[in-house]
Amino acid sequence: MPLADQIKLTQHNVYILPTGPGLMLVATLVTLLIASINYQLSLGYVLTFSLAGSALVGMFMAHNTLRGLVMDLGSPTAQFAGSPVAMDIRLHNPDKSVRYALILAIKQSQKSKNTLVKTELCTDVPAQGSCSLQLTFTTQQRGLQRLPSVTIETRYPLGSVKVWAYWRPAAQVMIYPRPEANPPPLPLSTDMVSAENRHAEQAQNSADWGAIRSYRRGDPLKQVIWKKAAKADQSGDALVVRIAQPNAQKELYLDINQTGTLSTEARISRLCAWVLEAQAQGLSYGLRLPGLDISPAAGLTQQRRCLEALALC
């Protein structure tokens, strides 16, 4: 099946099969026919054949519900492994009739539990209009990932047939490594630390600390605002620390060799957490990976560059 970010459903990619109730309906029709023959009921024939005709037309209606529908996909935003990725799917209905009861689903096999996880949503698409919905999935794999294939299905109007189509979106989504939950503090070099100390002393006087946030493990104790600590203790809030302004001239090279003796994945996970941390602290940081060196910089662009490098390494 070709990959595409837009798909128009035609009779070539829409499948149709009877459902259980559909077979039950056929059995009902056969029974009604036999009764009509045996009791010679002309009106029974009328009923049986009306029902058969309606069921047949219903089959076409079910097929029409999908045929001619156009689906496309908003490009998915990058996400960390293990967090839900949102697929924004838009459905366009060029026809003058409402399309009812479309069920969109994505199936994912979960290796850990060896099960299929199915996410599905049901929607109507207005006549000559469109609607959008969001299906989410999670993945543990980092890197550039294919989106799972989408199944669109309907049983409208009688539930006697199931009409469905598959869609394999061509778009790929960047999955960053999962950041380590409780990473050790940033590997700040000694000169950086002393610089930071000096800076902190200055800061207490000149108060060029831009913002505050709640305390995280690894925050230097100097940055804790102790005046508020007492209150925080009473009210049960976390300690509050100052965050340096991004303009602070601090440089930090995050190197895969500083991460200790872990497995490669764990190292990458730790680096990922550090990148986030450094970004949060407004530091300027660089990244060294085998065969890759990203020179230090600050800002969101830098963060994205680093995270993508980590995702793909």
Add this chain to the structure above:
Amino acid sequence: MLSLATPKVFRVINALPRNSRDTLFLLLVIAWLVIPQAAHLPLWCTLLALAVLIWRGILAWTARPLPSRWWLLALMAVTLGSTLISYNTLLGRDAGVTLLVVLLTLKTLELRARRDAFVVSFLGFFCLLSNSFYSQTIFSAITMLIGLLGLLTALVNAHMPVGRPPLLAAARSAGFMTLMGMPIMVLLFLLFPRMSPLWGLPNDAMTGRSGLSASMMVGNIASLALDESIAMRIHFENGRIPPRQNLYFRGPVMTHFDGRRWQASHLEFESRFSETSNLKVFGAPINYEVTLEPNNQPWLLLMDAAIEPPQLSGIKARMQSDLQWQLNRPITDLVRYKAQSYARFQHGPTTFTPGLRPALNLPPGFNPRTLALAKQIRSDPRFRAAGNAELVDLVMDKLRTGGYSYSLEPGVYGTNSADEFWFDRKLGFCEHIASAFVLLMRALDVPARIVTGYQGGEQNSVDDYWVVRQSDAHAWAEVWLEGNGWARVDPTSAVAPGRTGAFQRLIAPRGVVAQTLSNLSPDLQRQLRAGWDALNNGWNQWVLNYTQSKQLDILKNLGFKSPSWEDLGYLLMAIVLLVSALAAGWAQRYRGAQDSWLHLLRKAQQRLRKAGIYDSRNQRASPRQLAETLKSQRDIKEASIKAIYDWLIKLESQRYASASSTTTKLQKKREIRQLNQQFKQLQWPTKKSQSDRKPN
């Protein structure tokens, strides 16, 4: 229900949660299916069904939980018990319908899963069918169609899970399905081979149809006199309707009388004393075609007297010795047959035979005064030597002049019905008169018997069919005359000449509406009734009596020489295949438009490949890529090459240029056609010859 539907009720319904609304709608549909069946269901069943529906409705209205399974089981047990008590069986048609109705309503008490919705609607379809066991009128057909629409609407609505779609949307879809399904229905109805029952017709297939029966309690026919339903319709050839006094349609002939009840002769007895009917006919035959309503009896009603068996499709009729035409099974369906009758005929033995004995039997101990009257007549010297014919005349005279009158409601007769008629009441309906007459004749030693059937009828002014109603049911007498055989005597005509002679019928008491109508304009009423009857007759001829012979007639008209039912199957198949082919073609039409473009591109690729310009491995080259390849390999200044180049670019833009939204499919088609014509005019280059190649 709808009459109560004030806007406020609508508001309330709109305020209901969707589940409750859907359930209430389904309950209404089921009520629509059950109520018409009340006429033939036992009372407890109707009440139970309605009670369950109302209970379920209250639960839905107040959004309370459904009862437990135990309730269902208990109610089901009650139903089974009651059905057993009502019918002494759980099998058979009526018991089955009763169980079906209760099952359908009980199922609504466990509408939990979607599967239950399916089960309810499928049971509903059976319920729709079961009503046609009892009634197949136009009215019940309309009722059935509405019920079908209701069930389909409920089913469609169950498949619209999003939000709270209006029921009208589901109804529209259901209506669309039914409407578009109609041609399919008509086609199948016309061409699906009508066959005889796959296994023996259950003997309960027909009950509760009124009409003549094999026995006559005095008073039976009087109850029919109020029945305006149609017994049969007759189409006389060339519209020549015989005089009214000849319109005697022969039903069961009754010889045995036990004092209360007249009965047809027993068949075993018949076979032992099998008399020949000895029928002789004179004069010109009358040809006609009868459409007989089902009467659940084996006899075919024919005008007196038919010597040839009536032409029925597939069943043989036998004539009994008393001129009765019979089938070997009850008529449970409309039948139509062609027949030939002779108004002048003779039948029966001309000399006295033992076979006539039963026609002289009198039950002992009944009607002493009638016997005394007969003795008195016999002892009268004037009639001592009288022949049978004279005695008949005498008694007929007595009826004409003795102050006897004809009445629809003579009251209830006692055990000695003949005595009461002759001496006390002096009024009666045809059966009282005929019965009293025959008993008196027998007392006079004249073999006599009762014939029941229909007499008269009226012409429908709309379609000229001659209509015989149940109210035309009649009883008359036959007496045996030496040298002549059996002769018809209608004692009623002596009492009330209007009954059989003129076009006057006894008017039974009517409903208020009919009364008002007839007061306003008797003519209009007659017109309305004639129109209604004609409509009903059309319904009967085309829907209810649509038999295999009629199917084969259609095939004959289509040009089949000697059609069989296999031909029906073939024709049906052929039409199905044709329709499928058309549908497939229709489905391909869009693709065709796409493909014609691709087709052009492939042709161009092929030509260029032949010219050695285009590398065939690149299957997916666009026209523009082809054009560029051409440009790079050939001198574009050459006119023919330029033309090809331009054409390829045009082909490209036809497909990929951002088409303005105003270009219709039609325009696109036209463009493709133009491109196709231009393609034919292009001069494609040939393969570069060796001389063209630059020497290396």
